[in-house]
Amino acid sequence: MSVRIAHAVPEAAWCKSSYSTGGGGECLEVAAVPGAIMVRDSKRPEGDRLAIGTEAWADFVGLVAGR
Incomplete structure (x- = not known):
């Protein structure tokens, strides 16, 4: 199931x-909003955005950091 959440x-x-060196073309950007972390493609900032719950984001960061 897909859910679209619009945040200004x-x-x-x-x-x-x-x-990010700017030359690779595979960079993401993140922004914190109440209750979620927003993720977007830096090459298409006006495009779709993904909202990830703060607990899920913390789990992801912990896994990436090897904690």
Whole structure:
């Protein structure tokens, strides 16, 4: 099942990884909103966005960080 959640996220809220060099073309940006983390493609900022619950995001970050 797919759920679309529309959040008005100010441009200043979006963060790109410090590892992004700008030349690879595979970078994501994230922004925190109440109750979720929004994810978008940095090449298509006006495109679709994915909302991930804060607990799921924390689990994901923990797995990536090896915790």
